[in-house]
Every structure is written in C-alpha cells, then in structure tokens.
Amino acid sequence: MADELVQLLSPEGQRVDHPDYECSLDDTAILGLYRDMVIVRRICNEATALQRQGQLALWAPVQGQEAAQIGSGRALAPGDFVFPSYREHGVAWTRGIPPADMLRIFRATETGGWDPQRYHCNLPTIVLGDQVPHAVGYAMGIQRDGAEEAAMVFFGDGASSQGDVMESFVWAASFMAPVVFVLQNNQWAISEPTSLQTKIPLYRRADGFGFPGVRVDGNDVLAVYEVSRRALERAREGGGPTLIEAYTYRMGAHTTSDDPTRYRVDAEVEVWRHRDPIERVKALLAREHAVRSSTFEEVAAEAEAIAQALRADVLAMDAPPATDMFDDVYAEPHPWTEAGRAEVLAFAEEAR
C-alpha cells in the first residue's frame, strides 16, 4: 500500500523523492501553505467553541484534513470552480471566502453564506454526493464555452458509495470533462469505517471508468499540491478527469453532535496524530529552510486575531425573518414558494 501513496514530505518532516512528482514550491510558498493550515485549524477550533457556547447550531470539524484541502485549494487558478461538501472550510479559505461567511449556514442565519460566482466556489452541499454531478455538468459547460478552466469537486469516502458519484464518473469520462474529483478518504463516514464502503483502494475505482486515479498522502500538503496541480492542468488542457484520493484522517468528531469515542479506538487516533499535516511542514521549515520561531509565533498570532474577529462577526449575526428561506429558491417568484411563504406567515400568526 505504501508504494501506491504519493508522498513528498514524511510525517517527520523529511523530504521524500517520488518518481512522478517533484516539489515545485519555494520557501515562501511552503510557509504560505503552513500559514493557511494554521489559520484554518484555528478557525475550526473557534467554530467548535462557538458551537459549544450555543452560538452555532452545528459545526463539522476539518481538523486533520488541512493539508488535503489547502494543497488542493491552493493549486486552483482563479477561474476554476469549486464544488465543496460540508467540511471544506480549508478549501473555502483558499478561495478567499471570509471565515464569518463560512459559519452563517452553521448558525442557521442563512441557507448559504456567500456568492458562489464571486468566489468561484459553490455553497456547501450536505446531501452526500449531490455536488459531484453538479461539478461534471459545470465542467461540460466549460467545454462548451471553450474556456481553459477546470472544476474541482470534493466528497468523502462515505459519499463515494452514492450512485450519483458513479454516474458522474461515467459522464466525466465519456465527455472528457475538465473536472478533478477530490475524494478525501478520512477513514470514516460518521461511525462507519472506509472498509465498509469499498473492497479495493478507492482511487482504483477510476480504472473502471477509464481515467487516472491517484492516491496521495492527504496529510502531506506538498504532495497534495503537486498531484492537484498536475490533475488541474491535465483537465484544462483537455486531458479529461482525474480522481485524487487524499488519504487522510478526521481527527475530530464527525460533527459537534457526534462522539467518536463510541465507535473508534484511541490507539487509531494516536497513530494519526503522529501524521499531523501541520507539524511535518513546521519541522521542514525549521530544519531545512531556517524559518525562525518568531515567524511561527507571528503566524499563530495572526490566526488568533482572525479567530477573535470571527467570534465578533458571528455574535453580531442576527436571525433573519423566517420567510427569508423562500427568497432564493427560484430567480423569480414561484407559486409553490409563495404558498410556502404564506403558510409560514400564517404559522407565525398562530404563535402570536
């Protein structure tokens, strides 16, 4: 299994050579990826705390998957379009989405949170796998526009069992759609282990559809970046789809409503703690790029300030009128949504 995994940076922070992939990033760029990951983890921790304080209805922690998301997100070009699932806070960060906007849906003050066109990033999709056909459709649109862009879609090991995902693979392959499928295999779908979803390594599913599948160390930001960059280039140049399986681990709970100690053993979490995506980059930067501890402190301070600003923004978010949810279902008024709006108003009247 180890030889199937593309890795450029070991868990100890040692650079590793790979026959097919080379690290193209300089010191500054690597430090940038480190900064991204630290900030995303800090945002995630603040969001978890806010949920525990009753300020968010729910939160889906990203902890452990920072490299999988930052590596792929930073490989995107501005014109590319992202289709995230519900845990892609790291990807959202790389798209420039303000952290407060990521939390709106979790505070339940908005059904979305940002303008997808502005950031070239669709809204979080909670119905498993739904975003995958959306991405393929968008990619086929890119083809018809003749644009040199790609779509990148994120889904989990659990979602990989959805029929929509299989159909999307067929369409993408048949039309050579410029789409990169990023499957974050974080080993768990809530309480079900990946072994339940598949009998073969997930990246090998691509074989059956006739496009390349690559398994990358999802906790190695350098490898994820290079593998993603190659796949996106290939897509934009008309080479068709790629499936990237980012082999990673969900360090936290599925969501704040979940208690993972009920179904997985501590020893497993311990093993993955040693493969932390952030620590290995820090070790590399400190040892081989002579990055000083003051620099790491600056990054931590910046992350702290972002977290504090996020807290203030969230506490200032007011609940919208209940009828807001009907506003953006269709571009124009529709009899069904208008009937729904009337029903909600009547309900509110009963509650007066």
Add this chain to the structure above:
Amino acid sequence: MSPEVFHLPDVGEGLVEAEIVAWKVAIGDTIALNQPLVDIETAKATVELPSPYAGTVTALHGAVGDVVEVGAPLVEVATALDGSAPLGELAETAASTGRPAVLVGYGVAADAPVASRRRRRGAPDSPPAAVVPPTPVAPVSRVAGPVRTTPPVRLYAKQHGVDLATVTGTGREGIVTRADVERALARPAAPSAPRTAPAPAPATSLAGRPVASWSEGPLEEHIPVRGVLRSMAEAMTQSAFSTPQAAVWVRVDATRTVELLESLRQRPAFAGSRLSPLAIVAMAVVDGARRFPAINSTFDAAAQEVVIRRRVNLGVAAATPRGLIVPNVKAADTLGLTEMTAALSALVDAARAGTTTPEAMLHTTITITNVGPFAVDGAVPILPPGTSAILAVGQVARRPWVVGDAVVPRHTVDLSMAFDHRHVDGALASAFIAHVGRFLEDPAPALIAP
C-alpha cells in the same frame, strides 16, 4: 457589575438536557475565553463546554450527576471591564423546538438512551426508565399517539390548560388549529375523559430490542438484525462455524465462598462495593490462567500457531438494555480482590448505562458468563471469537450435598466451560475447571497466597 450568565446550550441539534459529568473550574477561578468549564453528557455525546467569557467564576449551577435543562443557567462569570460578548438566542429557544431536522448526519434517536444513574436536579431519584409504565395521556376513545397540531398551538393549549386530546381539529387533514383551541376554551368545562390503564411493558425483548406481547404484536414480526444484535449474531456464527468446541462441567460446594463474602461485606474496605460471587470466580479464573497459561490463548488458524497470553483481559458477558456485550477487565491478573470488585462494578455500570467504549470490548483473553442471576443452574456457552475458554457460572443455591456419610444442605454452584478443542484438550480443560472449583471451595488461602 452583574455577572454574565452562561446558559446550557443545545450542543447536539435538538437536545433538551444534559448531565454534568465533571467541573473543570471552581468558584473564584480566573478564567480565559474558551477555557474548558465543564464536561457534560447528552443523549448523543460527552462534550467539553468552553467559556464564552473571560473573568472570574462567581457561580456554578448544579453538581456532578445533575441533569440540567437546555437554557438553564450553568455558570456565572464576572467579566473584565472591556465587557464580553452577549449570548444569542440559540441557547434559549432550543429547548422548546422538539426534534428539529439534522443538518449533517442523523438525528437524535427518538428513544435516546437514558443513563440510569441520572437524576433530575431538584427531583427525587426516580427508578430506571424501563420499569416505569408510561403515563397515559390519551382518552380511551382515541387512538394512542400525539394529537396533530403545530408547536405554537400546543404551547397555547398548554398555557390555557386545554387538553388537546379533547379538541376536534378542523384544520387541514384534521390538525388542531389555534381557533379550535379558542373554541374549546369558550366551551363550558366538561368532566375530563376517563384515562386508559397504563400500557403494559414490552412482554419480552430480543437482544435488547422490545418485542410486543403475543396478543398485541402482528401475526408475523420482522426484527432487523442490527446493532448489538448483529454483533452478537456475527460473533456467535463465526465462533460456532470456525471453532470446534467441547465442554466440561463440575458441581462445587461454594459454602465457604458464600461465608467469606458475608464476612468481607462487613469490612470497611468493601463498604459500598458490590461484592458478589462473581468477584471470587474472577479471582479463581485469573488464578487458573496463571496455573495453566495454555488456557489463556488463541488458536491463530491463519498463522498456524497457538498464541499463549501471560496477561488476562477478563471478559464478562453482560446482558444490557441493548443486548449482549462482552467488555473486559484489562490486566485482571494484576488486580487484588478489592480492585477486581471495583473493576467489575465499573464494567457493569458502564454496560448498563450504555457507555461501554469499543476499547473495553477489545482483546478479551478469557471470559466468564454469569447465568446465575437468570435463575438457571448452568449453561453451555459459545466462545467469543479469538478466545479459548468461557466459563459459565450457574446460580448459587442450597442443595443436598454428601459430607462424610450424611446428606447436608450446602451452597453449591455448577460451573461449565466451553473450550477450543483444536488445541485445548479434555485433560487441560478439566484440570483448569477443577482448579477453579477448588478455589471456590476454599477461597481464603488461595486469595491470600495466589
């Protein structure tokens, strides 16, 4: 300056209460923003609540073990001068919303397990949920089940003392509207409808799943094989069809064990502990494993080797409200009787409360199944996969026993043991069970000098 009050939030999409598991701060402590305050356990998870305020703790509401309602005050903090963030409305409204839809993942189970040790703050201890017959709510004439209406109407009816079950709904599909309740209010009070007798408790259950009684259930009932039931089915099938098992049994005079337990119960070291014959049997099994290590082993068919373990993780088959599970006492061979008693109590408590962790069920090396509480004399158990011996302990009862030439009443118990006959032969199994039997016949010397 009045202190900021942190109210218990709904941390799990539709929860109404939580139990305080551990306080992390004390009154007078200076705390930072997001510093852990308390561990709470909800129907879904045990979680740590971080403080939304920086300052000094001035009040903690509730003691460990108390159940606090969502929205009730939990902690008060006198904040620093720069003020602190106001709490939003999420915490306060959650309690009244019932079971909202869940965004990511599955919802709160309708019958979320209630740990038996929970007690409601201010209310007297109540017996475990399972033995309390449900309070009747519907009059005889109606089909049981909630009246169809909307939450605000439910609230309105409650506030005005209107029993919704007596109101005829005129809304769409017969749902009760606010106008219906208003009409009912205008009506002169009628004598309240007769109440039904309490619903009978489920007549029986199948591996923790309720099964309706003969007369109430359908002609043919289909019970999905899931959860603990599935684990049990898989483990037993795997064991039965992969491992040739044989059994031995022996009847022993456990009078001295019974007497020893009685005298130990008087001692301060065992005050409050649940000292039972099981603890002595556990000590006997560990002692037997020490004497006959080959019994504490695994037949590894794939590797074609027998793995002997010089560490006893003592499995105890536990019937729980959710079905059969087999957690183990880790490193039982390092424990004395007091520690063993405590470990067994903790194991049983966790099993009953449904808090047994997956870890507690891993790496069992040998197992005891205590069938005595079911008032049977013995059993032929099936081995948990990966182990080579499981000892069944029947009920300890006074039975006729031959002492010298006389028949006298003695406390006797039947021990039976299933073993993996691929590598454990009858001689080894017999020697082991005989050793356990002798231990119970005269436990004191064995306990003192193992």
